[in-house]
Amino acid sequence: MTASLSGRVALVTGASRGIGLAVATRLAGAGARVCVTARKPEPLAEAVSLLGGPSVAIGVAGRADDPAHQAEAVAAAVEAFGPVDILVNNTGINPVFGPLIDMDLGAARKIFEVNLLAALGWVQAVYAGGPRPGVVVNVSSVGGRVPPPGISFYGVTKAALEHLTRCLAVELAPHVRVNAVAPAVVKTKFATLLYEGREEEVASTYPLARLGIPDDVAAAVAFLASDEAAWITGQTLVIDGGVTLTGRGA
Numbered sequence: 001m002t003a004s005l006s007g008r009v010a011l012v013t014g015a016s017r018g019i020g021l022a023v024a025t026r027l028a029g030a031g032a033r034v035c036v037t038a039r040k041p042e043p044l045a046e047a048v049s050l051l052g053g054p055s056v057a058i059g060v061a062g063r064a065d066d067p068a069h070q071a072e073a074v075a076a077a078v079e080a081f082g083p084v085d086i087l088v089n090n091t092g093i094n095p096v097f098g099p100l101i102d103m104d105l106g107a108a109r110k111i112f113e114v115n116l117l118a119a120l121g122w123v124q125a126v127y128a129g130g131p132r133p134g135v136v137v138n139v140s141s142v143g144g145r146v147p148p149p150g151i152s153f154y155g156v157t158k159a160a161l162e163h164l165t166r167c168l169a170v171e172l173a174p175h176v177r178v179n180a181v182a183p184a185v186v187k188t189k190f191a192t193l194l195y196e197g198r199e200e201e202v203a204s205t206y207p208l209a210r211l212g213i214p215d216d217v218a219a220a221v222a223f224l225a226s227d228e229a230a231w232i233t234g235q236t237l238v239i240d241g242g243v244t245l246t247g248r249g250a
């Protein structure tokens with residue numbers, strides 16, 4: 001059971017489906033009111049409805065790496081529910097596959113903007129303007145820890161996100177706690193190519209003998225966002241069914 005988040009206001013990016021929606025569902029279930037974002041308005045509206053409608057959730061559509069969207073979403077959350085207490089930087093992209101040596105640098109720049117700079121932009125949009133209590137949880141990946149073949153630059157940005165987590169944790173203490181989670185393969189649209197048609201084979205490499213589901217990650221995010229984690233900051237919690245213990249990544 002998630003500790004109470006009653007009275008808290010959360011903003012979860014990339015939350016119309018997958019891990020982000022599971023996180024928003026957990027936070028709302030614990031009593032928080034939630035602002036969710038994603039690019040496409042219709043699935044986002046469906047997510048808001050699933051979360052319980054406008055008394056519990058609002059959706060603001062836009063690109064996570066667009067500063068104007070960041071400002072608009074934060075302002076909408078403040079207007080609807082009050083200042084944001086919990087920021088979950090969940091959006092992450094990986095639109096290309098292949099070796100680093102052939103990587104298109106334009107694509108690399110885009111991945112860097114969405115996976116790293118946008119996370120910092122959201123933190124600035126929520127917490128600039130003076131010290132006040134709060135929590136940030138960044139969604140990293142085991143690909144930031146064990147080199148992930150074919151998606152290495154994605155891994156580079158996630159490694160940077162984990163270091164950003166540590167740097168922000170020091171800079172924003174003692175008011176704002178900043179942590180991260182690093183999942184292995186979780187069954188979402190994003191990860192389809194990593195397991196579809198061979199789930200049993202992939203799962204057999206995991207000590208816990210199954211792939212992740214979005215709620216495995218959401219439970220950990222909700223814990224880190226809660227007062228139960230009041231003395232934890234700058235950490236990355238690996239959520240991987242044990243797979244990195246075997247020396248393998250996702």
Ligand SMILES: NC(=O)c1ccc[n+]([C@@H]2O[C@H](COP(=O)([O-])OP(=O)(O)OC[C@H]3O[C@@H](n4cnc5c(N)ncnc54)[C@H](OP(=O)(O)O)[C@@H]3O)[C@@H](O)[C@H]2O)c1
Pocket residue numbers: 013014015016017018019020037038039040041043062063064065090091092093114139140141142182183184185186187188189190191
């Ligand atoms: N699934 C895994 O195996 C896995 C493992 C490790 C880490 N992760 C991380 O977990 C996070 C969530 O992934 P997921 O698996 O839940 O993905 P997902 O199921 O594909 O969901 C992605 C969500 O983000 C939104 N989104 C995508 N690009 C966006 C952008 N540029 N701006 C705003 N919203 C955007 C999508 O909606 P729209 O398309 O409408 O924008 C959707 O709501 C990512 O950071 C990913 O790196 C996932």
